[in-house]
Amino acid sequence: MTAAGYVTDVAYVPGFYPQMSPVAMRYVAALNGIIPPQTADGFRFLELGCGLGRCLTTLAAAHPRGEFVGVDLNPDHTAAVARDIAAGELGNARVITADFGHLPDDLGVFDFIALHGVYSWVAPSVRDEILATARARLAPGGLLLVSYNAMPGWAHLQPIRGILRQYAALRTGDSAQRVRDAVAYLVFMRDKHAKYFEDNPRAAAYVDALVQQDPRYLVHEYMNEHWTSFYFAEVAGAFGQEGLSFVGSLPVFTNFWDLCVRPEFQELFRTTTNRLVTEAHKDFCANTAFRWDIYSKSPRMLKDVNDRLREVDDLHFRVTRAGITLPYQANLGVVTSTVQGPLYQALLELLTGRSLRLSEIVAAETLRGTPPADIVRAVDAGVAMGLFDITAGQMGEAPATLSAPVTIAHPFNKAVLAADSLGGRSLALASTLSGTGHSLGDLDAAILHELVERGRDGLASRVAARLEASGRTLQQNGQPVSDASQRSRLVEEACQSFIDTSLPELVRLGIVIA
Ligand SMILES: C[S@@+](CC[C@H](N)C(=O)[O-])C[C@H]1O[C@@H](n2cnc3c(N)ncnc32)[C@H](O)[C@@H]1O
Numbered sequence: 001m002t003a004a005g006y007v008t009d010v011a012y013v014p015g016f017y018p019q020m021s022p023v024a025m026r027y028v029a030a031l032n033g034i035i036p037p038q039t040a041d042g043f044r045f046l047e048l049g050c051g052l053g054r055c056l057t058t059l060a061a062a063h064p065r066g067e068f069v070g071v072d073l074n075p076d077h078t079a080a081v082a083r084d085i086a087a088g089e090l091g092n093a094r095v096i097t098a099d100f101g102h103l104p105d106d107l108g109v110f111d112f113i114a115l116h117g118v119y120s121w122v123a124p125s126v127r128d129e130i131l132a133t134a135r136a137r138l139a140p141g142g143l144l145l146v147s148y149n150a151m152p153g154w155a156h157l158q159p160i161r162g163i164l165r166q167y168a169a170l171r172t173g174d175s176a177q178r179v180r181d182a183v184a185y186l187v188f189m190r191d192k193h194a195k196y197f198e199d200n201p202r203a204a205a206y207v208d209a210l211v212q213q214d215p216r217y218l219v220h221e222y223m224n225e226h227w228t229s230f231y232f233a234e235v236a237g238a239f240g241q242e243g244l245s246f247v248g249s250l251p252v253f254t255n256f257w258d259l260c261v262r263p264e265f266q267e268l269f270r271t272t273t274n275r276l277v278t279e280a281h282k283d284f285c286a287n288t289a290f291r292w293d294i295y296s297k298s299p300r301m302l303k304d305v306n307d308r309l310r311e312v313d314d315l316h317f318r319v320t321r322a323g324i325t326l327p328y329q330a331n332l333g334v335v336t337s338t339v340q341g342p343l344y345q346a347l348l349e350l351l352t353g354r355s356l357r358l359s360e361i362v363a364a365e366t367l368r369g370t371p372p373a374d375i376v377r378a379v380d381a382g383v384a385m386g387l388f389d390i391t392a393g394q395m396g397e398a399p400a401t402l403s404a405p406v407t408i409a410h411p412f413n414k415a416v417l418a419a420d421s422l423g424g425r426s427l428a429l430a431s432t433l434s435g436t437g438h439s440l441g442d443l444d445a446a447i448l449h450e451l452v453e454r455g456r457d458g459l460a461s462r463v464a465a466r467l468e469a470s471g472r473t474l475q476q477n478g479q480p481v482s483d484a485s486q487r488s489r490l491v492e493e494a495c496q497s498f499i500d501t502s503l504p505e506l507v508r509l510g511i512v513i514a
Pocket of ligand 1: 003004006012013014015048049050051052053071072073074077098099100101115116117118121122126220221
C-alpha cells in the first residue's frame with residue numbers, strides 16, 4: 001500500500017455532504033436528460049477515499065436497500081468507519097483499507113462511485129488509478145461524482161498553498177503542528193503587508209478564513225505533496241478517455257447557465273452548444289473555485305418529458321421550508337433570480353406540507369391546462385433556486401402536537417447523537433424517507449439527545465449543565481457570552497426554537513418518532 005505523498009500522520013475531520021447522495025446524483029442526471037440507475041430494488045455504491053466515512057455511513061443508514069463500500073488507505077480512518085458501521089448496525093456497509101491501485105479483484109461493479117476531496121489532492125499516478133477504477137468498476141448507465149479544486153477560482157490562492165507547505169516543511173512536530181505554525185506565519189506576512197497580499201486583497205482576506213479552520217482540515221487540504229487545481233476541460237478530458245461523459249454538476253443551479261452567468265455574458269451560451277466551451281466560460285464568469293461534477297458511462301438518454309415521467313418518477317418534490325411566499329428571490333452568488341406568477345403559486349400550494357412525484361404534480365387539478373414540459377421546467381428551476389427540494393420517498397406528516405416523549409428510530413442516528421452532540425461541529429442524521437442526511441448544529445444535537453434520553457422536564461437546565469461541563473462557549477453577535485444568566489436565557493431560547501421548528505421537521509423526515 002502506498003500513500004504516494006498523501007499525509008497519513010494526522011486523521012481528517014468527519015463531514016457529511018448531501019451532494020454525495022444517490023438522490024442528488026440521480027436528479028442531476030434526469031435534469032440533464034439522462035436515465036439514472038434505478039434504486040428501488042437495490043444498488044451498489046462505492047466511495048473512494050471515504051476518510052472518516054460520515055458520507056458512507058449516513059447514506060448507508062438512509063438507504064437500507066443499497067450496498068455501500070468505502071475505501072481509504074489510512075487505517076485510522078477505516079478503523080473509525082468500521083466502529084461507526086458496527087455502532088449503527090449497518091449490515092449494508094463495509095470499509096476496505098487499501099490504496100486505489102490495490103482494490104480487491106472481486107469488488108464487482110457499482111451503480112454509483114463517489115469521491116469527494118480526493119482528486120485534486122493526490123499524485124498523478126493515483127489519479128490514474130482513480131480513472132482506471134472508474135473505467136473498470138462503474139456499471140453501464142452508472143453515475144460517478146468527483147469534486148475538485150477548480151480554476152480560475154484558485155488562481156490567486158494557489159501561492160498561499162505553496163508558501164504554507166514550504167514554511168511547514170521548515171517546522172517540527174506532526175503535520176497539524178506544522179500547519180498551525182505556517183498559518184501563523186501567513187498572518188504575520190499579511191499583517192506586515194507582504195507585496196503578494198497587497199496586490200491580491202482577496203488572498204489577504206482568505207488568511208482570516210484559514211485561521212478559523214480546524215488544523216486537521218488544513219493538513220488534508222494543503223499539506224499533500226501533489227495538491228493541484230483543474231480546469232473543467234482537463235477533468236472532462238481525463239474521464240472522457242475512460243469512456244465516461246459529463247452529465248452535469250452540483251449544486252443544482254450550476255446546470256442552468258442563466259443562473260450562473262450575468263445577462264450581459266449570456267450571448268455565447270445561446271449560440272454555443274459545446275459543453276467544454278460553455279463550462280469554461282461559466283467558470284470564468286463565476287470565478288469557480290470548486291466543482292462537483294457527475295459523469296456517466298454509456299448513458300441512456302431520455303427522449304422527452306414523458307419519458308422522464310415514466311423512467312424517473314420515484315423522486316419526490318416538496319417546498320424546502322414553511323412560510324415561503326412569492327415573489328421568491330434566490331441569491332446564487334453571481335446572479336440573483338426571482339420566481340413569481342400563477343404557475344409557481346400553484347406549485348407552492350401543492351408542495352407545501354407534502355411531497356409529490358413529478359407525475360402527481362403534472363396531474364394536479366390546479367395545474368390543469370399547463371403543458372407538462374412547462375410544469376417540469378418550473379419544478380426544476382424551483383429546485384435550482386432552493387424553493388423545492390428532492391427526496392427519495394414520500395415525507396411523513398408534520399405532527400399536530402408534540403407533547404408525547406420522542407425517540408430516535410435508527411441505531412445509526414442514536415449512535416451519532418450519543419457520540420457527537422456538543423462535539424463542536426455539526427453532525428448529520430440519516431433519513432430513510434429523504435434518502436440523505438440532515439445536518440444539525442452541535443447545540444441542537446445536544447438538545448435532541450437530552451430530549452430523547454430524559455424528556456422535556458428541565459430540558460434547558462440539563463443542556464446548560466452539559467454546555468458548562470463541555471467548556472463550549474456560546475456566542476451572540478459573534479461575541480462569546482460569559483454572563484451566566486444571559487447564557488441560561490440563550491439556552492432556553494435555543495431549546496424552544498428547536499422544539500418549534502427543527503423537531504417537527506425531524507419527525508416528518510422519520511428521524512424522530514413522536
Ligand atoms: C481530504 S480526505 C477526504 C475524505 C472524505 N472523502 C471526506 O470528504 O470527508 C481524502 C481521503 O483520501 C484518502 N486517500 C488519499 N490517497 C489515497 C489512495 N491512494 N488510496 C486510498 N485512499 C486515499 C485519504 O486517506 C483521505 O482519507
